Amino acid sequence: MNKRILVLLVQLISLVSLVKAQQPADSTVAANPTGTVVDEVIWVVGDEAILMSDVEAMRIQGQQEGLHWSGNPDCSIPEQIAVQKLYLNQAIIDSIQVTDAEIAQAVEQYLDNMINAIGSREKLEEYHKKNISQIRADLRESYRERQLVQGMQQKLVQNITVSPAEVRRYFKDLPQDSLPFVPTEVEVQILTQQPKVEQEEINRVKDELRNYTDRINKGEASFQTLARLYSEDPGTARRGGELDYTGRGMLDPAFANVAFGLTDPKRVSKIVESEFGFHIIQLIDKRGDKIKVRHILRKPVVSDDAVTKALARLDSIRTDIVDGKFTFDAGASIISDDKDTRNNHGLMANVTQEGRTSRFKMADLPAEVAKAVDTLSVGAISKPFMMINERGKTVCAIAKLKNRIDGHKATITEDFQVMKNLVLNKRRNQVLHDWVVKRIKSTYVRINDRYRDCQFEYEGWVR
Missing domain, CATH: 3.10.50.40 (Chitinase A; domain 3)
Known part of the structure; x- marks a missing residue:
C-alpha cells in the first residue's frame, strides 16, 4: 500500500474512533477486514503522522549502517523522526533545494557500500527480497529527505564562527582527562603516471x-x-x-x-x-x-601492457630518487600526471567541511594509497601500484610518507584546528538544539501515552 494513502487511512480511522468511541487517537490502529493490525500512528508532529512502520524502518536502516542509538531506541528513534519532520517542514518553507544528481550520487554510494559489505548485488537483492531497481527507488525519497534536513541544518549554522581567543580559552578550561584523542595522521606525497591508451x-x-x-x-x-x-x-x-x-x-x-x-x-x-x-x-x-x-x-579501456609499462617507468623513477639523481618533490612537480598535487610537490590535500589540510587519518586516504604507505617509515617511498582515481581513471603511482603524527591527546600548539573544530561543532550543536526546542514549543505535537515516560533529548514533547 502507498505510504501516503496508509497515513491518510490511519488518520481517518483515528477521527472516526474519536467520534464513536471517544478514544485517544494515539492508540488508534489501521486494520484490515480480519482485524489484523496493519500499522499505528504513534506521534503526530504538525500535520505529519509518524507510524510504527516508520520507526521499524529506521531501526532496520540503523542496524544496516551500524548506527547506535543513545538511550532507549524505542524512545530515541521516534524522537529523531519527529525532529526530522521539524527540519523538513522548515526546509520547505525556506525553499531548500536538493538536486536529483545529489540524491543519485548519495544513493549509489550507499548501494556500493552495502554491496561491498554483503558480498554481491545478488545477496543484497536476496536480503531485501527486491531487485536493485526497487531498492534504489525506495532509497531515493529517504535520501531526498535526509539531504533536505542536512541543508536546513547547514543554513541554520552557516554564520556560526569562533575566534582563536575562544578556542584557547576553551582549551585552558578543559580538564586534562577530557582532551580529545587525535588518531594517527599522515602526510603523503604522490607521483603518478597515467597508462597510455592505445x-x-x-x-x-x-x-x-x-x-x-x-x-x-x-x-x-x-x-x-x-x-x-x-x-x-x-x-x-x-x-x-x-x-x-x-x-x-x-x-x-x-x-x-x-x-x-x-x-x-x-x-x-x-x-x-x-x-x-x-x-x-x-x-x-x-x-x-x-x-x-x-x-x-x-571510457577507453587501458590495456594490461600499458599498465605494465607505466609501473616499470615508475619503478625506474623511484630508483633514480632513491639514488639521489633528483628529489621526490622535483619528480612530483615535473614528471607526475596528477594535476591536483603537481603544483604542491605531490602533497595530497584532504578537503573536508572544516577546511583544507595535508593531514589524513589512514581511513580517509584512498585505499590503495593507505595500503602502500601503511608500513613505510617517514621519508620512505612505496613500490609502484595501480589505483582508480576519483575521476574513474586507471593510474599508476608511487607514494612517499612525508610525515606521521602518532595518536595523542590534543595540544593547542599542534592541534589548534582540531580544537577549533571541537569548539565550533559544540556551538553549532547548541544552536541546532535550541532551534529544535523552540520549534517544538510552536508546533502541534501529540504522542502515544506509552511514550510519555521516555527520557527525551529535547524537552517539550510531553504536554
Whole structure:
C-alpha cells in the first residue's frame, strides 16, 4: 500500500474512533477486514503522522549502517523522526533545494557500500527480497529527505564562527582527562603516471559514440534510452544521462565549452574528450548562466601492457630518487600526471567541511594509497601500484610518507584546528538544539501515552 494513502487511512480511522468511541487517537490502529493490525500512528508532529512502520524502518536502516542509538531506541528513534519532520517542514518553507544528481550520487554510494559489505548485488537483492531497481527507488525519497534536513541544518549554522581567543580559552578550561584523542595522521606525497591508451581503443570508443549519434538522428533510439544502456557515468545513466542545471565552473572545461555552445535541443554534439573519457551531449534547457544537458560517457579501456609499462617507468623513477639523481618533490612537480598535487610537490590535500589540510587519518586516504604507505617509515617511498582515481581513471603511482603524527591527546600548539573544530561543532550543536526546542514549543505535537515516560533529548514533547 502507498505510504501516503496508509497515513491518510490511519488518520481517518483515528477521527472516526474519536467520534464513536471517544478514544485517544494515539492508540488508534489501521486494520484490515480480519482485524489484523496493519500499522499505528504513534506521534503526530504538525500535520505529519509518524507510524510504527516508520520507526521499524529506521531501526532496520540503523542496524544496516551500524548506527547506535543513545538511550532507549524505542524512545530515541521516534524522537529523531519527529525532529526530522521539524527540519523538513522548515526546509520547505525556506525553499531548500536538493538536486536529483545529489540524491543519485548519495544513493549509489550507499548501494556500493552495502554491496561491498554483503558480498554481491545478488545477496543484497536476496536480503531485501527486491531487485536493485526497487531498492534504489525506495532509497531515493529517504535520501531526498535526509539531504533536505542536512541543508536546513547547514543554513541554520552557516554564520556560526569562533575566534582563536575562544578556542584557547576553551582549551585552558578543559580538564586534562577530557582532551580529545587525535588518531594517527599522515602526510603523503604522490607521483603518478597515467597508462597510455592505445589509439585503436580510442577509435573503438569514438566509433561507438558515432553509432549512437547516428541511431538518434535516424530516430531508431532516443538519447535517453542509449544513455541508460551504455553510458559509463553511473550518476546520470539511470536518468537517461541527464545532468541538472549546472554552472560552467562546475563542469570539465572541455565538456563545458561544447555544452554551452549548443543551441538546438534536437542536435547531438560532436564527440568531446574530457578528463573522464569521451562524451556526446544533448541540450535540454538553458536558464541564465546554467545549463541542463544529457550526455553519454564512454571510457577507453587501458590495456594490461600499458599498465605494465607505466609501473616499470615508475619503478625506474623511484630508483633514480632513491639514488639521489633528483628529489621526490622535483619528480612530483615535473614528471607526475596528477594535476591536483603537481603544483604542491605531490602533497595530497584532504578537503573536508572544516577546511583544507595535508593531514589524513589512514581511513580517509584512498585505499590503495593507505595500503602502500601503511608500513613505510617517514621519508620512505612505496613500490609502484595501480589505483582508480576519483575521476574513474586507471593510474599508476608511487607514494612517499612525508610525515606521521602518532595518536595523542590534543595540544593547542599542534592541534589548534582540531580544537577549533571541537569548539565550533559544540556551538553549532547548541544552536541546532535550541532551534529544535523552540520549534517544538510552536508546533502541534501529540504522542502515544506509552511514550510519555521516555527520557527525551529535547524537552517539550510531553504536554
